[in-house]
Amino acid sequence: MDISQTTTPQGGASKPASQPVGQQVYVQPRGYFQRLGMLDWLYGIGLFAAMLFALNRFGGYMDYYEKAILVLAAPVFTALGWGWKPVRWLIPLIAVLALCGVASYGGSLDAANQKFVLKYMLSSQSAILWMSALFVFSTAFYWLGLLARSPFGGSVGSKLCWAAVVLGFTGMMVRWYESYLIGADVGHIPVSNLYEVFILFSMITALFYLYYEQRYRTRALGPFVLLVISAAVGFLLWYTVARDAAEIQPLVPALQSWWMKIHVPANFIGYGTFALAAAVGSAYLLKSYGILADRLPALEVLDDVMYKSISVGFAFFTVATILGALWAAEAWGGYWSWDPKETWALIVWLNYAAWLHMRLVSGLRGRPAAWWALIGLVVTTFAFLGVNMFLSGLHSYGKL
Known part of the structure; x- marks a missing residue:
C-alpha cells in the first residue's frame, strides 16, 4: 500500500496522511540489524576483541582446530546474545569472575587454601559447592511459589537459578586453569569424568529452562525442572564425598583428543x-x-x-x-x-x-x-x- 506523507508546519517529523476508518496502515518491518541496540553492538564488539586478544596472546599454544573453535565462538555467542538478551551480561560476568579467580592464584595451587576469595568463593570446588546449594534453594523457592501461588517465590527461585549458573560456569572455567597449574600434561577442558559432566549437565539443563521461562513468561515449570537438576546435584555431592571426585586427574590416553x-x-x-x-x-x-x-x-x-x-x-x-x-x-x-x-x-x-x-x-x-x-x-x-x-x-x- 502506498502511504503518502505530510510534513508538519514547524518542519517536524512527517506523519501518515489520514486513512479511512478501518483501513490498516502498512509499516515496513525493520531489518535484523536495525533492531539491534547499542548494548548489542558493544557486546558483539567486546566478544570479537576478546577473541582477537586470546588468539594473539595464546595462539602459539593452540592447534589449528582450537584456533578454529575460538574464532567461531565469537560470532556464535554474539548471535546467541543478540537472540537471547540475558547472555549479554551472563558471559561477561562469568568471564570477570573466572579471571578474578585465575588471577588470585598467582600461578600456585597453594593459594586455594590461603586466600579468602579462593577458599570460600572462586576456587573451582568452592564455586561448584555454591552452585549446588543455590540450585537446591532455587528448587525450594520454585515449589514455594507454585504451591503458595506466590510470585515472590518464583522470582527468588529464578534469581537463585541464574546465580547457580553463573557460579557453576565460573567454577568450570577456574577448574580448567587449575588443571594446567598441576602440569601442562594434565591440563584439559573439564568435561572428562562424571564429576565434571554432571556439572555440565546441570548448567545446560538450567540454561535451557531459563530460556523457556522467559520465552513463555511462566515460572510454573521451574519446580519440575529444578527437581531434576537437584537430583543431579545430589549425585554430584555424593560422588564428590564418596569417591573424592573433585580431585583433578590426568586424562587417560583415549581422552587425550580434541574430539x-x-x-x-x-x-x-x-x-x-x-x-x-x-x-x-x-x-x-x-x-x-x-x-x-x-x-x-x-x-x-x-x-x-x-x-x-x-x-x-x-x-x-x-x-x-x-x-x-x-x-x-x-x-x-x-x-x-x-x-x-x-x-x-x-x-x-x-x-x-x-x-x-x-x-x-x-x-x-x-x-x-x-x-x-x-x-x-x-x-x-x-x-x-x-x-x-x-x-x-x-x-x-x-x-x-
Whole structure:
C-alpha cells in the first residue's frame, strides 16, 4: 500500500496522511540489524576483541582446530546474545569472575587454601559447592511459589537459578586453569569424568529452562525442572564425598583428543534437553489429570516446550553421535564396535527419533507423548549413568 506523507508546519517529523476508518496502515518491518541496540553492538564488539586478544596472546599454544573453535565462538555467542538478551551480561560476568579467580592464584595451587576469595568463593570446588546449594534453594523457592501461588517465590527461585549458573560456569572455567597449574600434561577442558559432566549437565539443563521461562513468561515449570537438576546435584555431592571426585586427574590416553572438546558438550546438550522434556512431560501429566491444573501453563504450552526440547536435544545428540564415531575411529581404529555405551547411545537416539517421527507423521500429542518423554528419561539415564555402573567396555574409564 502506498502511504503518502505530510510534513508538519514547524518542519517536524512527517506523519501518515489520514486513512479511512478501518483501513490498516502498512509499516515496513525493520531489518535484523536495525533492531539491534547499542548494548548489542558493544557486546558483539567486546566478544570479537576478546577473541582477537586470546588468539594473539595464546595462539602459539593452540592447534589449528582450537584456533578454529575460538574464532567461531565469537560470532556464535554474539548471535546467541543478540537472540537471547540475558547472555549479554551472563558471559561477561562469568568471564570477570573466572579471571578474578585465575588471577588470585598467582600461578600456585597453594593459594586455594590461603586466600579468602579462593577458599570460600572462586576456587573451582568452592564455586561448584555454591552452585549446588543455590540450585537446591532455587528448587525450594520454585515449589514455594507454585504451591503458595506466590510470585515472590518464583522470582527468588529464578534469581537463585541464574546465580547457580553463573557460579557453576565460573567454577568450570577456574577448574580448567587449575588443571594446567598441576602440569601442562594434565591440563584439559573439564568435561572428562562424571564429576565434571554432571556439572555440565546441570548448567545446560538450567540454561535451557531459563530460556523457556522467559520465552513463555511462566515460572510454573521451574519446580519440575529444578527437581531434576537437584537430583543431579545430589549425585554430584555424593560422588564428590564418596569417591573424592573433585580431585583433578590426568586424562587417560583415549581422552587425550580434541574430539572430546566438541563431542561431550554436544552430547550433554542432548541429555539436558531430554531431561527438560521429561520434567515438562511430568507437569503435563499432572495438569491433564487435574492436579495443580489451575497453576500450570496451558497444555498446549507444555506440549510445545516438550516438543521443542526434544527437537533441539535430538539434533545435538545426532551430531554428538557422529562426532563420537569419528573419535572412535581415531582412538580405536573403527567407527562402531557395539560397545555398551555406543549401543545404548543408539537406543537413546532411536527412542527420540521414533518420538519425533510419531509427532510429525501421526500427530503424537497429549498423555502418550508425555509418558514417552518420561520413559525416555529412564532410557537416557541408563545410557548416561547405568552403563558406567553395571556394564564395561571401551568406555570403562567412565566407570563409577
